[in-house]
Amino acid sequence: MSDSDLLDVFVIGGGINGAGIARDAAGRGLSVMMCEKDDLAQGTSSRSGKLVHGGLRYLEYYEFRLVREALIEREVLLNSACHIIWPMRFVLPHSPQDRPAWLVRLGLFLYDHLGGRKKLPGTRSLNLDRSPEGTPLLDEYHRGFEYSDCWVDDARMVTLNALGAKEKGATILTRTACVMAKRSKDRWEIFLRDEHSGEMRQVFAKVLINAAGPWVLDIVKQVTHTRSARNVRLVKGSHIIVPKFWEGQQAYLVQNHDKRVIFINPYEGDMALIGTTDIPYEGRAEDVKADESEIQYLMDAVNRYFKVKLRRDDVITHFSGVRPLFDDGKGNPSAVTRDYVFDLDTQGGAPILHVFGGKITTFRKLAEHAMQRLKEALPNMGPDWTRESVLPGGEIENADFEAFSEKLKTDYPWLPPSLRKHYARLYGARTGNLLAEATTLADLGRHFGGDFYEAEARYLVKNEWAQRPEDILKRRTKHGLHLSEDEIKAFEQWFEQTLVTQPPVILQANAS
Structure with missing residues (x-):
């Protein structure tokens, strides 16, 4: 050799x-x-809470260096991929039964100042009796706080x-x-x-x-x-997805009876992503799944704070992942x-x-x-x-996603708004690579339902290592959440008949 x-x-x-x-x-x-x-x-890496965040709760365990590094990275990543990362405001209703308000406010003060925040707005106090953010909450919650973090398509x-x-x-x-x-x-x-x-x-x-x-x-x-x-300590974290039950784009962060915090985030337009649990896990990582007690735990946390009461039938789907945490000897999984x-x-x-x-x-x-x-x-x-540096698709001037979206509207006036937003969010400045020479909706090929067209499936197989239907439906996109069972089966059949016969592509360096 x-x-x-x-x-x-x-x-x-x-x-x-x-x-x-x-x-x-x-x-x-x-x-x-x-x-x-x-x-x-x-x-x-596809089963996280979909957040780029400093880790507000890590302050309670004196993880100041980690929080500072994460807060700095939050804005670095926001600049590098503004199409898949965007700011989100989190509402934290205060419960007198849990952490005292002064302690929460101190933690938020540190959170605002540890990482040299530049782009994201700071914390503000809320009167939940008057603010629209308090509307979906139970009347017993009068005071709250609102702070910034970021969403990411993990x-x-x-x-x-x-x-x-x-x-x-x-x-x-x-x-x-x-x-x-x-x-x-x-x-x-x-x-x-x-x-x-x-x-x-x-x-x-x-x-x-x-x-x-x-x-x-x-x-x-x-x-x-x-x-x-x-x-390593293997810790299972589970999430549930339910229909969104409040107005506005704000997320919520609530404290459960055991002092764990639960995120309740807008997801995929009309859904909500709720999680996570922290449970020691000893099985094979491949076999991890949310059990019924975890699903009930997450619903109970929501029902403690919100007027709408979640039931098991409201859970559209759920997922679970194994976090491989460095074992520092602490017994409580949340403290690891x-x-x-x-x-x-x-x-x-x-x-x-x-x-x-x-x-x-x-x-x-x-x-x-x-x-x-x-x-x-x-x-x-x-x-x-x-x-x-920027990630592929993040080559957007001044990391201004709104201006970029307006330009796409001018460049591709024939794209329906929801489809244009979908392409912009997933592919950013590379959207033109996917659309290629298309000038009409018909040029995108077969429509599988929702915002899913044949051109995207072919692009993902050719350019992003997608080799199976679930690679596209669950990871490269979230189309699987928006299609009916019949539509999913039809796509799987088309994929097997049309694309699976092609040999898998090993993507490596360009000849140049």
Whole structure:
């Protein structure tokens, strides 16, 4: 094998941390390959609360450094991808039975000032008896607070990082498992299995990065046969989706009887996303699902504060994810740190970096720190670069999404408003790539229902590693929430007959 065939970096894991690291490394001029055993963001990274936030409740556990870093990153990410990240105001009704008002106000004061807030408006107090934000709440709640955080399409955040990595020269392999990796002097010998065909492939890399999330210890023990002094706590977080039951675009943050906070956020226009739980989890991460007690717990939290009373029949769907938290020895799952920790193992030759913990808000900083830790092993890497960069589709002047939306209206007057908004939110400045030469709605091909047309499905297969119907319906988009069962079945049948016969595309560096 010649040195020209030797990769600088191989990344295991196609969640937010793995994709973020692959993009950062590729942008430093390194040769990079990333593999994911399933689809991009199929695990934890598509099952979050969809927020880019500082973590207001982490202040209670004195996680000041983490909160500060997350608050700074909140605005960095807002500038980098304003099409999939946007500001949201959160209403926190105060209950005298829980945290005292002075403590809440102090926490919000710190939240406003720890991270050098520039774009987002600050906290304000609310008289819930008079303000419209108080209308859906029970009459017993008279006082509240309103503060800022940001919404994010989490699964698209992962895909955009993978696209960014590819455009910087990285090779991205989905549904490709790393089944074994072993040190061979100054390099890693890595064995990959294509989950479609079962075919094996062998590659070599100077550095191996284990960003497998809930499976990080599986990679340590079963794939690389290395050691790590670190451990993870698997914590299950479940969410429910119900019809939206209030007016306005504000979200709500309520405190439950056990002092956990529950987010109640507008979702997909006419729905609400409610979560999350924090439950220790010991099963296989692939098997995680919300149980009935968690669903009831979330409904009870809502019913404690709102006039509308949720019933089990109101739950449209639910999902659950496993958060691989770094085990800092704290017993309460809610108190376990959301910070990230690295374990760099250089014993025996070629380095391997294991990534423990982290949260979607701090993925960019995590990736930057990871590469800094590897500077000695990769002395020719370029400097830090992602802070001032934009993600694919984020090339919007002054990060002004409203102005961009108006321009789309002028450029594509034939697009219905809901479809134009859908494309703008998912593809941003790359919307024209999807629409290509289309000049009428008929040019978009078969209509599957809602805002879903054939042109988008084909684009996602060609450009964003979508290989199965659920990759499109659940992760690249949320069309699955807006289609009937018959419409979903019709799309699945069309996909199998039209697209699945095509060989999967390995998206890698452009020839240029």
